[in-house]
Amino acid sequence: MTTLLRCGPLSAEDGEGRRLYRSVTVALEEGCLTVLEGPSGGGKSTLLRQVAGLASSENVTRELSGRRWVEKDLPGWRSGVTLLMQDAPIIPGSVLENLNFPYGLKSAGDRIFDAERADHMLHEVGLGTIAVERPASTLSGGERHRLAIVRALLWEAPVLLADEPLSGLDGPLASRCFNLLREHARRPGHAVLCVLHDPAMGRGADRRLRLETERLCAA
Amino acid sequence: MNDLIHLTPIDLLVATILVIAAGVVSLAMRLDIEKRLALSAVRTVVQLGLVGLILERVFALRRPILVLAILVVMIIFAGREASNRSTRVYRGMRWDSLLAMGATCLVVGAVVTQVVIGVQPWYDPQYVIPLLGMILGNSLNGVSLCLERLLEHLSARRHEVELRLVFGATRSEALRDPIRTAVRTGMIPVTNIMAAAGIVALPGMMTGQILAGAPPMQAVTYQIVIMFTLAAANAMGSMLIATAAARRLVAPDGRLKVDLLRADRW
Numbered sequence: 001m002t003t004l005l006r007c008g009p010l011s012a013e014d015g016e017g018r019r020l021y022r023s024v025t026v027a028l029e030e031g032c033l034t035v036l037e038g039p040s041g042g043g044k045s046t047l048l049r050q051v052a053g054l055a056s057s058e059n060v061t062r063e064l065s066g067r068r069w070v071e072k073d074l075p076g077w078r079s080g081v082t083l084l085m086q087d088a089p090i091i092p093g094s095v096l097e098n099l100n101f102p103y104g105l106k107s108a109g110d111r112i113f114d115a116e117r118a119d120h121m122l123h124e125v126g127l128g129t130i131a132v133e134r135p136a137s138t139l140s141g142g143e144r145h146r147l148a149i150v151r152a153l154l155w156e157a158p159v160l161l162a163d164e165p166l167s168g169l170d171g172p173l174a175s176r177c178f179n180l181l182r183e184h185a186r187r188p189g190h191a192v193l194c195v196l197h198d199p200a201m202g203r204g205a206d207r208r209l210r211l212e213t214e215r216l217c218a219a
Numbered sequence: 220m221n222d223l224i225h226l227t228p229i230d231l232l233v234a235t236i237l238v239i240a241a242g243v244v245s246l247a248m249r250l251d252i253e254k255r256l257a258l259s260a261v262r263t264v265v266q267l268g269l270v271g272l273i274l275e276r277v278f279a280l281r282r283p284i285l286v287l288a289i290l291v292v293m294i295i296f297a298g299r300e301a302s303n304r305s306t307r308v309y310r311g312m313r314w315d316s317l318l319a320m321g322a323t324c325l326v327v328g329a330v331v332t333q334v335v336i337g338v339q340p341w342y343d344p345q346y347v348i349p350l351l352g353m354i355l356g357n358s359l360n361g362v363s364l365c366l367e368r369l370l371e372h373l374s375a376r377r378h379e380v381e382l383r384l385v386f387g388a389t390r391s392e393a394l395r396d397p398i399r400t401a402v403r404t405g406m407i408p409v410t411n412i413m414a415a416a417g418i419v420a421l422p423g424m425m426t427g428q429i430l431a432g433a434p435p436m437q438a439v440t441y442q443i444v445i446m447f448t449l450a451a452a453n454a455m456g457s458m459l460i461a462t463a464a465a466r467r468l469v470a471p472d473g474r475l476k477v478d479l480l481r482a483d484r485w
Binding site for chain 2: 052053054055056071072074075076078079080082083084085087089090091092101102105106107108155
């Protein structure tokens with residue numbers, strides 16, 4: 001297997017100065033869904049935010065598809081290593097605006113919003129009956145999570161870092177969304193690192209990592 | 220101007236009855252603002268009295284260095300007051316608000332006094348001090364409102380900003396909405412005043428000039444100049460403070476440094 005992403009060494013402490021992990025390097029294989037496990041409050045979200053370049057980290061080497069990225073190019077790195085955030089935040093505006101706003105950014109480059117594919121994906125996650133003109137603020141928590149998954153998958157970033165993307169979803173819907181993430185990860189040139197709280201679902205991943213006692217190791 | 224009715228200390232005492240009446244209302248309705256009202260009334264008398272004494276002396280001496288010294292003191296106090304009004308603080312906020320107030324006062328003040336009105340000599344305290352005082356007083360409101368809104372956005376709605384960042388937004392792209400909303404908020408007071416001018420209320424400066432005996436059309440002309448000046452000052456002050464604060468709280472690579480932001484004051 002080819003290593004698609006390598007990012008490290010990463011270290012972090014919690015708000016009280018307790019060490020969460022030390023000198024951890026995250027390496028993701030191409031075509032692979034990797035699940036990140038570990039105790040609650042153990043630093044999984046912080047690790048994902050550091051890999052995405054949202055949380056501070058020093059002297060970190062970032063490589064994606066063999067290309068090395070320096071700190072000042074973090075916006076470019078983020079457009080290729082996109083974080084699916086834990087709380088599924090939305091921007092003010094309609095469902096459609098929440099799906100297509102990334103395509104107005106400089107980082108979009110040649111990417112064009114595909115409305116047909118967006119419609120298909122919304123149906124896939126059970127949001128097909130929702131009018132895209134509807135204000136996104138009226139969506140429920142579970143609907144926001146599914147909208148966030150659709151937006152992230154449409155973006156086609158080589159690497160997707162998903163922080164508890166299935167929160168608030170019931171069994172069948174959670175399975176359907178998990179399968180979409182796995183299909184996405186298994187495509188050439190892609191990889192997904194996912195934090196999940198459901199161990200049973202985690203067993204369906206291609207690879208499992210565990211963050212515990214300040215280290216990252218195979219589960 | 221010869222028709223000016225001069226006020227005596229007795230007239231001021233009679234006016235005090237009005238403040239006392241407001242205090243009685245507070246007591247009767249248990250609004251609990253009577254102490255604050257009394258303190259504010261005393262501060263008004265003391266501060267304005269001192270300003271009156273200083274201005275009389277400065278007007279009599281007509282020395283540029285004195286006028287400049289007064290302007291510097293006014294800018295420092297305005298910068299301090301603008302940052303004091305915010306419920307959230309970050310390290311360096313006082314410098315940012317001082318910079319915003321100072322640059323606004325000097326640039327807009329120079330244009331209105333030297334170009335629009337053409338004050339002669341350039342430092343004539345009768346024009347320069349009240350005009351720059353109005354600019355500072357009004358942009359102070361705009362700057363503090365703008366700062367409060369921006370800090371609230373970066374604190375309470377940080378996930379919205381980060382949502383743009385995770386798709387590769389640059390710092391300026393991620394901050395476009397927060398800065399736009401903050402500057403718009405900072406501009407609200409002056410746009411409200413402009414919209415209501417002459418219909419709902421007669422603006423203070425115009426009223427003052429008319430009371431002092433100036434022809435109404437002359438007072439109106441001055442007021443229009445002042446309104447436009449205040450609009451420019453509010454816009455410039457708000458844009459400066461929003462940009463300065465955003466640059467401190469968001470790293471060039473877009474990382475939010477909200478750990479620098481505190482909800483309490485030090």
